[in-house]
Amino acid sequence: MKSIVCTEPGKLIIEERSDPIPPKGWVTLKMKRIGLCGTDFHIFKGLHPFLEYPRVMGHELSGEILETPRNGRFSVGDKVIINPYLSCGDCVSCKKSKSNCCVNLKVLGVHTDGGMCEFLCLPERAIYSARGLTLSEAAMVEFLSIGAHAVSRGQLLAGSRILVIGAGPIGLGVALFASFEEACAVAILDVNMERVVFAENLSDAFSGFVVEDDVDERLREFTKGDMFDVVFDATGNAKSMEKSLDYTSHGGACVFVSVVKDKIKFSDPFFHAREMQIIGSRNANRVDFENVIDKIHSGKIPSSELNSHNVNLLDLPRQLPTWIEDGSGLVKAIAHL
């Protein structure tokens, strides 16, 4: 089968590999859509903290069932969503139903070869039905589920005032799922005016703010002096993550959705006086995937607006560098097979 392999930073090639053979009880999928995400760009650019090359990228995936074991839950031809987080089921996290931060987690396309290829074999538990979704919507479930998971981590109360920092796809997912909570006001902050405008056009529930000299004052005004009940940082920038505490109200929480290869510092008297929380949010669980699927079914996700770019998978080696050079207008690019 044809696979797109990142052989080393900056080098993406089409490689002929042998078709995978499913272990007993696994299904074989024909890959259909592969969403591109910041992680993929990081891998291509050589900025990922622990990646081993060569690597087949791709973890935002949808496909069709090609082969299924007898008595399996799926039928040949079923359209499916793939949960790329392969957990061990046996560690302290898995036993607490937190397979998203499994001690032995392997993520498709990161720790092990992913979906930028023709066929993939997976255990049934990593596959959810995409009935009622387009294949492209199905490939967007994973990144949106990261937002849904982060919002569940934030434990929003009705009427919470929410700030999402970073208006990339992950931040937009967070903002959307925050807006589904009861009576929550959602502000979105980004350094990039284009992204803020895009975000504001996505939902009437969003108020956009661009990082400018007086932005702290404007955010304070927006919250009538209190600052925000929950702040989500989806920037992957240490300075922004540290700054997010300043935007948090007394008794509030910061949720760190992205990760940065750096130390985070905070003033303990500031943190203590406000009885704050800093909450990590990593990946997503089945319940988050199901939440996203449900919201797509009910028409609450502006999926066609989010899916800004498309490409044939075999054209990706040529296309990817041009997107890295000029990412303007790029929200969610999806490769098709």
Place this chain on the structure above:
Amino acid sequence: MKSIVCTEPGKLIIEERSDPIPPKGWVTLKMKRIGLCGTDFHIFKGLHPFLEYPRVMGHELSGEILETPRNGRFSVGDKVIINPYLSCGDCVSCKKSKSNCCVNLKVLGVHTDGGMCEFLCLPERAIYSARGLTLSEAAMVEFLSIGAHAVSRGQLLAGSRILVIGAGPIGLGVALFASFEEACAVAILDVNMERVVFAENLSDAFSGFVVEDDVDERLREFTKGDMFDVVFDATGNAKSMEKSLDYTSHGGACVFVSVVKDKIKFSDPFFHAREMQIIGSRNANRVDFENVIDKIHSGKIPSSELNSHNVNLLDLPRQLPTWIEDGSGLVKAIAHL
């Protein structure tokens, strides 16, 4: 009335002050017991981050009703517990029932003159009945409620493995309330062997650990390799607070009970991979006070063991410096009036 005044760091004197006059609707209390806490020692030593001198210390308080407004909830002679956290009732925290981190919080004995005096006037809402408690137990409710509050912040699940770092009074309170949760195993870690032994003798639920070269390995063994579901730091030491993350399992949480005038740093990839939380815990709320009162009623608090030292309040100016010089065996000292 006689008041004990800390006029400047290192100087504690008996001062004659005029008796307080209660504002309309307030009660007047005759002070009976004043517990001494780390904050008082800090104030005396001049180490408190923002204290203005002169200051009457004392925030772990019990007393008797001396005068009460008509139709008040209390009667003259009632023994009462004082909640020293005077909140505004109107800020973002108070509106979320988090008066413990009120934006405008004034703590008796810290931001405003406290209970080391003969009489105190307070609003009724700052006073709870001490029926069924000794006056000394009543004065211990406040510090124990800080532990109860921290445990509620930690959201323990049944069967959680808990580590409490710092076996001072606050840490012991945390450990006791953690041990009241269902099937929780509680380990206590301190640099001081004497304190660890004292802690172990307080409850069969406690396992003591002294900070030694192989302590990380021993804590890992204790948790069968997982480390702890929730770690409470009650040391007020930045290095210890940072280290507490190493003792936390995947999917676990650190609760910072004490405060340190310093920055706290952590590695974000470490934090993110484990989907950790760092949870602030400040003071306590009415519900925590009620929880403590309930546990004292039911005989679950070893109050006489905790109350290691007693002193007549008027002898405190002479006694306090000797305790600072040699604090061995000191757990909870209580001044009597």
